[in-house]
Amino acid sequence: MHRGRLFRPTVFIIISCILFLQGLSAAPPLQTGSFIRDAEIEATLHEYITPLFRVAKLDPKSLNLYVIVNPEINASASIRYSIFINTGLLLESKTPEQVIGVLAHETGHIAGGHISRTEGAMGKATLAAMAAMALGTAAAIASNSSDAAMASILGGMSMAQGIVFHYSRGQEGTADSSGVHYLDDLKWSSRGLLEFMQMLEKQEYLSPDQQDVYMRTHPFSRDRVDFLKQHLKNSPYANNRLPQDFYEKYDRMIAKLSAYLEPPGKTLLTYRATDQSVKARYARAIAFYRENNFPEASKQLDGLIHEFPRDPYFHEIKGQFMFEQGRLDDALTSYKQAIEIKPDAPLIHLAYAQTLIEKNQPKMDKEAIHELRNVLKDEEENSFAWRLLAIAYGRGGNLGMSSLALAEEALANDKPKIALTQSKRSQYHLKSGPDKLRAADIQSLAERLVKEKE
Known part of the structure; x- marks a missing residue:
């Protein structure tokens, strides 16, 4: 999202939710x-x-x-x-x-x-739609608990059902x-x-x-x-067809969504083994993975990658599969291939950065910082990216930048008190420069938001 960092209307705050379609085999249903x-x-x-x-x-x-x-x-x-x-x-x-x-x-x-x-409905929508955009897998990094991560994401989502x-x-x-x-x-x-x-x-x-x-x-x-x-x-266009790839992408989108949202058994009944279409093999790969049938999931997915080696999303989902099995080096390889094919996909870069951080190595933390900085150019209010950035900076001993990232995260999640605390802490550690000025800006904005909430 390309917009000024300080443009934050009090009635509607967009917060990035990084709820990847991943990890569902080990997590409660969405x-x-x-x-x-x-x-x-x-x-x-x-x-x-x-x-x-x-x-x-x-x-x-x-x-x-x-x-x-x-x-x-x-x-x-x-x-x-x-x-x-x-x-x-x-x-x-x-x-x-x-x-x-x-x-x-x-x-x-x-x-x-x-x-x-109405103004009242606007205020309610702000809280309902945006307050529960949580940190997702970042919680898993800290606690090694996918259940805790999912609970963090879903904690306030029931409120969103009231938005009409x-x-x-x-x-x-x-x-x-x-x-x-x-x-x-x-x-x-x-x-x-x-x-x-x-x-x-x-x-x-x-x-x-x-x-x-x-x-x-x-x-x-x-x-x-x-x-x-x-x-x-x-209309002279009543019988016109859309571009052919629109149909192919639609089929894959529906197969992917249903494979993640429906019970695996239902997916395997819908997309039977006799169906060798791309969408069917894609859906079966996800369903088998959700059933913890890793050999069959890999067979389906590797077949697709062999047939379509330049498809970034097949490499991306393989990266997800590898990450969730703890095979981090394999996950990095798959994410790198996906990024090489589609370098303009922030969410793939984010998944790659997450895997780098999970490796817990100084050199990889530095690479993760570079990746996350690029992600945040496109998604400035992505709270999950800010949290990962805080982790990477903190490990390197850069407390000023870690606190600044936490302040940005808090601001994105509409938590001005935390943003105020972290922005002050950031200014204490940072030397003069644009980052310290940014921390001061967050402090000023957070102070105003705290007063508005009182």
């Missing part, structure tokens, strides 16, 4: 409301929405896209170019056109300035109109959005408690379906 960070899934969704943002005259670099573990079919736009999309919507979709149709609609809400919530974004019927119609306009500009079909709305139409006469939450947050009307049908009837 709870509803958890935020998923995964390089491949995020890259796919960004590839879908970036062209939509451009034709809507919005800056794609300003987009904050969050995938939430929630079986309900829902997606919503919020302030600061933010879009939240539930795993339920992704997993219930049948085609990439349907996902892209929803993203086009949400882009219409952002471009149309439809984000309206409401639009009026008029805004919904406007967003539909804008969405199909963007799709036409790209010469993409609007059929997916119509199919999605028809899926919701079947729920129109159900009682509210039986309807998907999308029906309650995005008012439905028959007029919207009629509008989309008429538009599709007149």
Whole structure:
């Protein structure tokens, strides 16, 4: 996320949640409301929405896209170019056109300035959506307990379930109109959005408690379906297909999500051994790993890597598998290969840095610092990266920089009292220079935030 470090509105604080799709074989199931960070899934969704943002005259670099573990079919736009999309919507979709149709609609809400919530709801959303973005695997580094790490991540996530974004019927119609306009500009079909709305139409006469939450947050009307049908009837792009790789990436995204979120047995029934497609082998590799069947997981994954040696995400997930088995040197090798192929993926660099730190060697700590500094250029409010940086600096005896990283972490997690303490400690140890000035800036900001909370 590219934004000034001191721009922190009191009503909505974006905090990076590093909840990797990893370690689930040894951890409790992901709870509803958890935020998923995964390089491949995020890259796919960004590839879908970036062209939509451009034709809507919005800056794609300003987009904050969050995938939430929630079986309900829902997606919503919020302030600061933010879009939240539930795993339920992704997993219930049948085609990439349907996902892209929803993203086009949400882009219409952002471009149309439809984000309206009461001040009280805004404050609640700040706490609910952001307060529980925890440190994840950093806790495991300190405690060697994956259970403790997951508990740290999920501690306050149940609050996020209360966040609801409401639009009026008029805004919904406007967003539909804008969405199909963007799709036409790209010469993409609007059929997916119509199919999605028809899926919701079947729920129109159900009682509210039986309807998907999308029906309650995005008012439905028959007029919207009629509008989309008429538009599709007149559109010269009604039968156009998306770029071919969109379909392949969609299949992999859905296979990966379902393999991590569904019981392994269900995944193995869905993606049977007779299915030798890429998506099926990918899903089986994850399912076997979650069952602790490491030989079969490696067989599936190594076969994919042999067939697609330049696919960064196969190397990345192998790195995750190796890391979780304590095979750190093998994990480093896999992450290096992934980074060589896709150097612009901050989350892969972050996983590599985490593995370097786990090695607990001074030389590797220095390399980890370099990696984390680069990660933070792209994700300035990534609290997990700040915590890892604090560990690496602390091991090297650089108490000033370690305290500064802890202050940044606390600020990202909306803990101004801790940020205040750590910023003062940092200034005590640091010599004059930009880092000491930054610590002083954090102190000033933290003092103001503490007063606001009192």
